[in-house]
Amino acid sequence: MSKLYVARSPRVAARSLDGEMMIMSGRDSTLFTLNRTATLIWQAADGTTSLEEIVKRKICREFEVTADEALRDAETLVRELATHGILEASEEPISQKTSAGGSR
Amino acid sequence: MPELATDVERLSLVIEIGGMPVRVNTTDPEFLGMLKNRYAGFVGTADHAEVDFDVALTTPGFGASDADVRVRWTSGQWLLERGDFRAEWEPASRRGSIRQSANPYSTDSVLRIVHTLALAREGGFLLHAASAIRNEKAFLFAGVSGAGKTTISRLAPPDATLLTDEISYVRKHDDHYVAFGTPFTGELAKLGENVSAPIAALYLLAQGPRNQIKPVSAVEATRSLLANVLFFAEDPALVQMTFHSAFEFVSRVPARRLTFVPDSRVWEVIG
Numbered sequence: 001m002s003k004l005y006v007a008r009s010p011r012v013a014a015r016s017l018d019g020e021m022m023i024m025s026g027r028d029s030t031l032f033t034l035n036r037t038a039t040l041i042w043q044a045a046d047g048t049t050s051l052e053e054i055v056k057r058k059i060c061r062e063f064e065v066t067a068d069e070a071l072r073d074a075e076t077l078v079r080e081l082a083t084h085g086i087l088e089a090s091e092e093p094i095s096q097k098t099s100a101g102g103s104r
Numbered sequence: 105m106p107e108l109a110t111d112v113e114r115l116s117l118v119i120e121i122g123g124m125p126v127r128v129n130t131t132d133p134e135f136l137g138m139l140k141n142r143y144a145g146f147v148g149t150a151d152h153a154e155v156d157f158d159v160a161l162t163t164p165g166f167g168a169s170d171a172d173v174r175v176r177w178t179s180g181q182w183l184l185e186r187g188d189f190r191a192e193w194e195p196a197s198r199r200g201s202i203r204q205s206a207n208p209y210s211t212d213s214v215l216r217i218v219h220t221l222a223l224a225r226e227g228g229f230l231l232h233a234a235s236a237i238r239n240e241k242a243f244l245f246a247g248v249s250g251a252g253k254t255t256i257s258r259l260a261p262p263d264a265t266l267l268t269d270e271i272s273y274v275r276k277h278d279d280h281y282v283a284f285g286t287p288f289t290g291e292l293a294k295l296g297e298n299v300s301a302p303i304a305a306l307y308l309l310a311q312g313p314r315n316q317i318k319p320v321s322a323v324e325a326t327r328s329l330l331a332n333v334l335f336f337a338e339d340p341a342l343v344q345m346t347f348h349s350a351f352e353f354v355s356r357v358p359a360r361r362l363t364f365v366p367d368s369r370v371w372e373v374i375g
Contacts, residue, residue, distance in 0.1 A: 011340040013347035020323050024330065024347045026340025031330050033323075 006054070006078050006087050007047030007094040014042075027085050037063070038077055045087055047094035051078060119215065120148030122273040122284040123300075124222060126215060127153035128202075132161055135206045142208040145298050146287050155193060155218060157200045159211070175217055175337040182337075184217050186210075193218060216271065216288060217336045224342050227276035227349045232332040233306075234290075235267040235283045236260050242283035242301040243374055244272050245362070246332045247309035252364065254291040256309065259368045268296040271334070274303065274353070281357055305358045307374070312363035315370045325359035326350055 008014070011026040021034040021042060034042055040058040041051075051074055052067075059070045081087040088094055115136045118125045125148045130136050140147060171187030181194040189210040193200035200218075204210035220230050233246035234253040238261075245256045257269035267273075267283055270290030275282050281303040285296035308320060308328045320328070329350045335343065364370040 013340075013344040015348065015351055017323050017326060017351065018321065022323070022326065022330075024343055026343040027338070029335040029343055031327065033327065 002091045003050040003052060004075060004078065004089055004091060005047060005049070005093050006041065006045040006051055006082075006089050008042060008045050009085055009088055012086055023086055025085055030084065032081075032084065032086060037073075038081070041074055041077065042081075042087070047088075051075065051089075117143070118148040118150055118153060119143045119146055120150065120298075121146055121215065121219060121286055122223070122228075122275060124219065125150040125153045126218065127156045128159055128211065129156065130159045130161070132206065135159070135161060138206065138208050139211065142212070143287050145295055153198070154222065155198055155200055157191070157193075157202050157214070159202045159204065161206050162203060163205065173213070173217070173336055175221070175339070177337070177339050182218075182221060184214060184336075186213065189214060191217075193221075212288070216334065219273070220334050220336055221342070223273075223275065224337075224345045224349070227345075227352060228274050228281075229346055229349055229353075230288075230334040231272045231274055231329070232270070232334065233272040234269045235272040235296075237265040237267060237283075237297075237299065237301040238263060238371075238375070240301055241304035241375075242267065243304060244274075244283060244306045245309050246272075246306060246328065248332070251309040252311050252366070253309065255311075255366050256364070256370065257290075259366065259370060261368065261371050264371070265297050265299060266294065267299070269294065276349070276352075277302075279356065281353060303357050304375075305360060306353075307360055307362035310361060310363045312365070314363070314365060315367075315373050316363045317373055318361045318363070320359050320361050322354055322359075325354045329354060329359070 012023050014023045021039040023032045044054040044058050055070045055074050060067055078087055078089050082089045114129050116127055116129050117139050118127050173186040176183045181192050184191040189204040191202040191214045202214055223229050233244045234257045235244045247253055254269050257266055267285040271286055271288035273284040273286045282300050283303050284300040285298045287295045
């Protein structure tokens with residue numbers, strides 16, 4: 001099975017408050033609150049570390065879960081967040097883009 | 105040879121909401137009269153306007169007002185579109201145009217959008233909330249439709265000044281926030297007073313069996329605030345600004361959950 005790479009979308013606003021990661025889609029202003037697992041993946045999603053590595057380094061160390069099981073759950077989560085434009089997912093490493101900004 | 109065209113008199117009205125003057129220019133005296141009536145109390149006298157809009161009136165039934173609104177930044181200007189209007193606003197030149205029928209409701213919608221765009225740049229926002237001033241302090245009452253914004257406004261005591269029963273206007277001034285009155289009305293259909301005061305508290309409304317105030321976590325307050333902030337623009341940069349403004353607001357203004365019965369005694373616990 002090919003590797004999956006994930007990157008935080010530059011088209012969102014994100015902030016951690018009292019341990020909860022809140023993310024708002026820049027596309028449709030939908031607000032998401034991530035749980036602990038999703039937050040760990042979000043924070044590690046640099047585009048160059050594979051999801052498999054993220055799961056091994058971040059998820060398996062913190063939770064009592066097998067790597068295979070954690071990876072399956074993580075892939076489901078990543079694909080769901082990708083459909084909302086929160087994360088970008090690709091089978092190739094993703095180059096970091098600059099944040100969407102500009103003066104209005 | 106006789107003149108083939110004559111100058112058409114340009115009529116203007118400055119509508120000043122939240123301290124931001126917007127001039128509306130029209131050639132139709134009847135439409136101007138409607139606007140003067142609609143925005144009574146918010147008519148300004150400033151020579152300088154943040155935006156100058158030329159209104160081109162179309163025939164009635166130009167389009168449906170219940171269509172989705174679209175707000176986009178394109179070629180150096182904001183483009184605002186709904187079934188019943190199309191407006192352009194170029195911030196750099198402070199000029200804009202509105203194409204709509206002679207329905208003040210369309211102008212009202214354009215003004216709401218323009219104010220959300222202008223406020224976002226300076227850390228403020230429009231909020232689905234009633235607001236009122238009492239003892240020189242402003243209180244916001246946020247909630248979705250049916251949460252009690254109109255009810256709490258209707259129950260306000262005589263010494264309270266109603267700013268709005270529907271859309272609150274929040275501006276950041278240095279390290280604090282100020283609420284301004286707006287002409288944006290809800291079910292009460294009563295214009296707010298054109299005054300302002302520092303915001304002392306944000307109440308998240310819920311109707312219940314008794315009057316009760318409970319603290320809420322910063323996460324809950326931020327989530328509720330964001331759920332009630334007016335967003336129009338399909339613009340990630342603007343969404344980011346408003347998102348961070350909500351966190352900033354919650355870090356500076358106390359937020360509480362207000363459960364109340366529809367009885368004027370609820371105002372005894374506010375303050």
